Amino acid sequence: xxxxxxxxxxxxxxxxxxxxxxxxxxxxxxxxxxxxxxxxxxxxxxxxxxxxxxxxxxxxxxxxxxxxxxxxxxxxxxxxxxxxxxxxxxxxxxxxxxxxxxxxxxxxxxxxxxxxxxxxxxxxxxxxxxxxxxxxxxxxxxxxxxxxxxxxxxxxxxxxxxxxxxxxxxxxxxxxxxxxxxxxxxxxxxxxxxxxxxxxxxxxxxxxxxxxxxxxxxxxxxxxxxxxxxxxxxxxxxxxxxxxxxxxxxxxxxxxxxxxxxxxxxxxxxxxxxxxxxxxxxxxxxxxxxxxxxxxxxxxxxxxxxxxxxxxxxxxxx
Amino acid sequence: xxxxxxxxxxxxxxxxxxxxxxxxxxxxxxxxxxxxxxxxxxxxxxxxxxxxxxxxxxxxxxxxxxxxxxxxxxxxxxxxxxxxxxxxxxxxxxxxxxxxxxxxxxxxxxxxxxxxxxxxxxxxxxxxxxxxxxxxxxxxxxxxxxxxxxxxxxxxxxxxxxxxxxxxxxxxxxxxxxxxxxxxxxxxxxxxxxxxxxxxxxxxxxxxxxxxxxxxxxxxxxxxxxxxxxxxxxxxxxxxxxxxxxxxxxxxxxxxxxxxxxxxxxxxxxxxxxxxxxxxxxxxxxxxxxxxxxxxxxxxxxxxxxxxxxxxxxxxxxxxxxxxxxxxxxxxxxxxxxxxxxxxxxxxxxxxxxxxxxxxxxxxxxxxxxxxxxxxxxxxxxxxxxxxxxxxxxxxxxxxxxxxxxxxxxxxxxxxxxxxxxxxxxxxxxxxxxxxxxxxxxxxxxxxxxxxxxxxxxxxxxxxxxxxxxxxxxxxxxxxxxxxxxxxxxxxxxxxxxx
Numbered sequence: 001x002x003x004x005x006x007x008x009x010x011x012x013x014x015x016x017x018x019x020x021x022x023x024x025x026x027x028x029x030x031x032x033x034x035x036x037x038x039x040x041x042x043x044x045x046x047x048x049x050x051x052x053x054x055x056x057x058x059x060x061x062x063x064x065x066x067x068x069x070x071x072x073x074x075x076x077x078x079x080x081x082x083x084x085x086x087x088x089x090x091x092x093x094x095x096x097x098x099x100x101x102x103x104x105x106x107x108x109x110x111x112x113x114x115x116x117x118x119x120x121x122x123x124x125x126x127x128x129x130x131x132x133x134x135x136x137x138x139x140x141x142x143x144x145x146x147x148x149x150x151x152x153x154x155x156x157x158x159x160x161x162x163x164x165x166x167x168x169x170x171x172x173x174x175x176x177x178x179x180x181x182x183x184x185x186x187x188x189x190x191x192x193x194x195x196x197x198x199x200x201x202x203x204x205x206x207x208x209x210x211x212x213x214x215x216x217x218x219x220x221x222x223x224x225x226x227x228x229x230x231x232x233x234x235x236x237x238x239x240x241x242x243x244x245x246x247x248x249x250x251x252x253x254x255x256x257x258x259x260x261x262x263x264x265x266x267x268x269x270x271x272x273x274x275x276x277x278x279x280x281x282x283x284x285x286x287x288x289x290x291x292x293x294x295x296x297x298x299x300x301x302x303x304x305x306x307x308x309x310x311x312x313x314x315x316x317x318x
Numbered sequence: 319x320x321x322x323x324x325x326x327x328x329x330x331x332x333x334x335x336x337x338x339x340x341x342x343x344x345x346x347x348x349x350x351x352x353x354x355x356x357x358x359x360x361x362x363x364x365x366x367x368x369x370x371x372x373x374x375x376x377x378x379x380x381x382x383x384x385x386x387x388x389x390x391x392x393x394x395x396x397x398x399x400x401x402x403x404x405x406x407x408x409x410x411x412x413x414x415x416x417x418x419x420x421x422x423x424x425x426x427x428x429x430x431x432x433x434x435x436x437x438x439x440x441x442x443x444x445x446x447x448x449x450x451x452x453x454x455x456x457x458x459x460x461x462x463x464x465x466x467x468x469x470x471x472x473x474x475x476x477x478x479x480x481x482x483x484x485x486x487x488x489x490x491x492x493x494x495x496x497x498x499x500x501x502x503x504x505x506x507x508x509x510x511x512x513x514x515x516x517x518x519x520x521x522x523x524x525x526x527x528x529x530x531x532x533x534x535x536x537x538x539x540x541x542x543x544x545x546x547x548x549x550x551x552x553x554x555x556x557x558x559x560x561x562x563x564x565x566x567x568x569x570x571x572x573x574x575x576x577x578x579x580x581x582x583x584x585x586x587x588x589x590x591x592x593x594x595x596x597x598x599x600x601x602x603x604x605x606x607x608x609x610x611x612x613x614x615x616x617x618x619x620x621x622x623x624x625x626x627x628x629x630x631x632x633x634x635x636x637x638x639x640x641x642x643x644x645x646x647x648x649x650x651x652x653x654x655x656x657x658x659x660x661x662x663x664x665x666x667x668x669x670x671x672x673x674x675x676x677x678x679x680x681x682x683x684x685x686x687x688x689x690x691x692x693x694x695x696x697x698x699x700x701x702x703x704x705x706x707x708x709x710x711x712x713x714x715x716x717x718x719x720x721x722x723x724x725x726x727x728x729x730x731x732x733x734x735x736x737x738x739x740x741x742x743x744x745x746x747x748x749x750x751x752x753x754x755x756x757x758x759x760x761x762x763x764x765x766x767x768x769x770x771x772x773x774x775x776x777x778x779x780x781x782x783x784x785x786x787x788x789x790x791x792x793x794x795x796x797x798x799x800x801x802x803x804x805x806x807x808x809x810x811x812x813x814x815x816x817x
Contacts, residue, residue, distance in 0.1 A: 183684045184677045191674055194663035201622065201660050202675040202728065203646040265665040 009314055010259035010267075014274040014307065021281050029288040037284065039163065045280040046155075046165045047072075047224045049273070051247050052254040053176045054220025056272045059255050060180070061213040062193040062264035063114055063121035067129035068221040069247040071106050072240030074136045075099045075225035077144055080235030085146035092148040100222045106132055107218030111211040129244065136237045143236045147229050155230035165227055172223070177269045185212060193264025221247070253300075254279055257307040261315075278303070322381075323348040323512040324369070324400070324481050329378035331364055338364040340536045342378075346481065346512040346529075351503060353515045353523045353544075356533030356556060357775075357808075362516055365533075366483050369514075370402040371395030382480065401474030402483040407466050411459030416441035418458050419473045444476045448505045464495035471502055475509070482506060483514040488522055489609050500526050518607045520552060520812040532556055549813065550805075557775075557804045565752055566780030567759040569799060573783065574598035576634065577736050577767030580619065583628030588614040590791045592628070596736065601758060601768045603782030603802075605775065606811050611791040612771045613655055616738045619769075620652040621645040633735065646675060651734035653725055655741050655771075661725035662713050669695045669709045672727045698727045703753055719750030726754065736767040743777065755781060775804045789814045 005012055025032040051068050058065045082095040106128060113124035157164040180186040191199040192209045200206050221240075224247070229235050240247050258275030260267025282303070286296045322345045331339040339361045346352045354362045367373045369380065371389040380387055382398055389395040395402075409418050416437045417424070425436040441454035450468050458466060467487060474482045488496055503526060506513055517523060523530060524544065531541040532555045539555050547555075578596040583589055589611050596602045604612050617623035619630060621639040630637045632648050639645045645652070654660035662671050672695045673680070680690040695709060702723045706716055713724055722742070729737055739758065743751040758781065762768050772778050778785055785797040787810040795810035 182686055182688075184681050184686055185684065187670060187674070187677055187686065190666060190670070191663045194665045195659065197660050198663050199674075201620075201642055201652065201654055203643040204674070205641075205643055261665075265663065 010311055011271050011274070013310060013314075014257065014259055014271055014278075017303075017307065018274045018278050018281070021278060021285070025281060025285040025288075029285045032285065032288060037288070039161075039166075041277075041280050041284045042166045042169075043155075043163055044283065045276055046169045047228050048247065048250055048254065048279060049169050049276045050172060050220045050224040050227065051217075052251040052258075052272050052276045053172055053269055054217035055251040056176070056255050056258075056260055056267065056269050057180070057189060057213045058121075058217045059252070059260050059262065060193045060264050060267055061189045061210055062196060063210065063213060064125065064252065064262075065110065065214065065217045066122065066125040066244055066248045066252075067106055067110060067132060068217060068224075068251060069240035069244055070129040070132035070136065071103050071218050071221040072225040072228065072247055073235075073237050074106075074132050074240075075103050075222045076229045076235035076239050077136055077140055077237050078102065078235070079145075079226065080143075080147055080229050081140065081145035083145060083148050083151075085148065087148050087150065092151065096226065099225075100219065103218040103222035103225075104215055107215040108211070110218070111207075111214040114214070115207040115210050126244070129248070133242070140237055143234045146234055151226075151230050152233065153230070155227055165230075168227075172220075173269060173273055180268055185209070189213060190265055195265070250279060251276075253304050257304055259307075259311055261311070266315075321347060323383060323510075325381040325384075326365065326369060327379050327381070329365065329368060329375045329380075331368060331373060331376050337536050339368075339375075342536075342538055344531065344538065344541070346514055348480065348510040348512050349507045350528040351507065351513045351515055351526050352529045352531065353517060353527040354531050354533065355517065355520065355523060355552070360533040360556075361536040362533045363485070366402065366485065366514070366516065369395070369481070370400055370483060396477060399478060399480040400483070401477055401479035401481070403467065403470045403474065403485065403487065405486045405489060407463075407470055409458050409466055409469060411457070413458060414455050415445075415452055415458055415461075415469050415472075416454040418469055419444060419454075419476050421473075440476070441472070444472045447509070448472060448475060448502050450502065462495070463490045464492075464498065467491075467499065468502060471506070475506065475511070479511060481512045481514065483516070485516045486518065487515070488517060488519055496522065518812065520549065521814075523552075524549070549809075553805055553808050553812065557808060565755075566777075567756050569601075569783055570599060570759070570763055573600045574765065577632070578619070578769070579631040580615075581629050581631070583615070583618055583625050583630070585614060585618050585623060585625045585791075588623075588791055589618060589625070592788075592791075592793055594786055594793060596767045596769050598735070598765050598767050599762050600783045601762050601770055601781055603778040603785045604769060604771045604788065605773075605778045605785055605807050606788035606794075608773065610788040610811065612788050613740055614791075615788070616652060616740050616769070616771060619645070620650055620738060622652075646732065646734075649735035651675075651729035651732055651737040653729060653737065653739045653742060655744070657718075657721055657725050661728075662721060664712075664714045666713060667710045668699065668704070668706050668713055668716070668724055671713050671724050672698060672731060675728050676732045694731055695727070698730050699724075702727050702730070702757065717747070719746040722746050722754065723750065726757065730761075734766065736769070737761065738769045738771070740771045741773065742770065743772075743774070775807055778802070778807060779804065787811050 031037055055065055055068065079095055079099045083092050109128050110125050113119045113128065114121050153164065155165050159167055188204050188209045191204055192206045196206055228239055254275030255272050256262060257278060258271030260271060282300060324346050326344040329339055329342045342365060344365060356362045368375050371392040371394055380389060387398050389398060419441050420437055425433040425440060427433045438454045445452055448471065450472065452465055452468060458469060487499060491499060503513055515526065527544040530544050532539040534556060574597050576595055577598045581593045583592040592615055606612050614623060618625045621641045621644060630639060637648050639648065673691050677686065680687050699709065704720050704723045706720060713721060743754055758768055770781060779802050782802065783799055785802040785807060786793050787795040787807055789811055794815040797806055
């Protein structure tokens, strides 16, 4: 047991923090432990969670993706706009396929900017995010269209007591974790992020690995968008956040708080899960207790700083 | 008033348990070029680092113009009048020549604002004193390397340096630029500066030096006027009487078919017209000084570095290798010079590193077959005697020797037909060295072809069936196992093929 703890120090640390925050909530916030509230927390985690999983892959591979917010808005608006409320499968399915492909194109663009043009990922994805947001706003400046009515099942349906969306998130987490830890591509991602030069000299085609991570991130952003429109009924051109401060920075924060190093090569999905659940927990507790916005920002900032500082110290000691 | 500008007496220095310098006494006169020679690790860089304030000596004293000084930091050394020009120049490429020359001591107006005109004038003055024709306003990044070096020298002179140390200044210079450098050095001499010139290029030593000091194994072998020595004696002094305390495995008698043939390989400015052959069962040693192109040759063969002309043939079939993965596909393996940056992924475990180049062979539908991996890795790791508490240990925590074995294990698993080892035992403890040598010979005996790059001449002599010596991007000589002596190798490496 002790050996397991020592080998996975970072993950254990962040889950300990999660338990502490939950405990604070249980004690300090009214109605926190009510089942509806807990379920709500999980549901609130889905959108950010899906994106954070994708972001984990990119950061592990040594990059970063600031275009996810804009991609979410794009997929949301175009799906909703093109479906236009039609219940026909023959309309909805091709539309979904199309919008997911549009997201993949963004991922492809990101990877080419990074691998071929050697633009640093931060700038490359910030720029592509801006481009995509422009494309979105050209299409519409206000919420447009409507989802096919049955699509609402994704976000609102339940399987017994558990929401379908939460099950979907759990499935995504498990799949992503297996991909990272059990497949060749997963190993390549860690190697590329850890030392691109060594990876390349070991015969890894790092451009392909980087392509995969950005495609995956954009794909997860698309899934997140599809969840959001299912919940909201319509696509909003600003749903992904207009200044990178919604899904972009929060997904990065979840990944870093979860123990993945910003430089890549170490970390994983399990830590990220703790990361985005903490974000949801905090939002929920702040809401229930009625914490002043001022304090909300400060507490969030302190938690991010604290987590990253602790990881740095742990790694330095090693 | 001492006749020596700088004197270092009784200097000793150890790093950990390693004695880098043993009671060394070194003196330089003003207006002279004092060259310092010796093999890698002989102690010359350490002594110069002490003189320039980077290290403090464990014992001994330093005198400048007869006065004892304490050089606690590079800044203090600079203020005392000692300037060092490193091989990797310390200039800011986006700033002007004048700004670089006076970095930290800029000309200012009365109120502390920068006075560009005055600074430019002062820079012009210094440059003129050295006979340099460089515009003080020019952006340093736009200058050639040779000109940048001049700027560094001007900076030293503007600091009223009494001692200017140059560490391998000619490594990146062409013939014409070298002439210019020598002219500038003469100008420095006229100013009474004591010039200390460290170089491997023994040919140039004889052109520029007034005095030469030879280092070997942390002591000074001799210090004398250049007129009092010739090339052969100089080389012999650098080598000393070689006693091989290391145990090298016996060489094999038989050699098989051609595994690798390189013909007329050229790479802009680093390789010219390189041709060589390696056979199965053979260990070919590639010797040469730093900068002679050995690693670049390995990189060109392995597909890391593009080459403009020439051909590579592997096992009789032509190979167009543009990327490492295709080299691996053709049966090549490459143990890079720097294991921390190029051979290993530090954050990963032993298993993950060992398996890294051969994942494709142990997977089904993209999923890694863990059992196959575990047995392959543990088998190889055991055969190499890698000391690690467990296979999931982070590779970062292992000792240098064990880390090197992990990189070797990574290639062993791939069962390559040809392996290029670049400095296989650098930074490795003695016990591990012996094991690695034994392993290399075993690999060759089992039919692999090995190209071994090394800066340790005893290693070259002990391990190679045949020795190729590189000099300035060419293969300057080939020696059979019997012909290969330290003297022969060092002579070809330092002077080129004919001298």
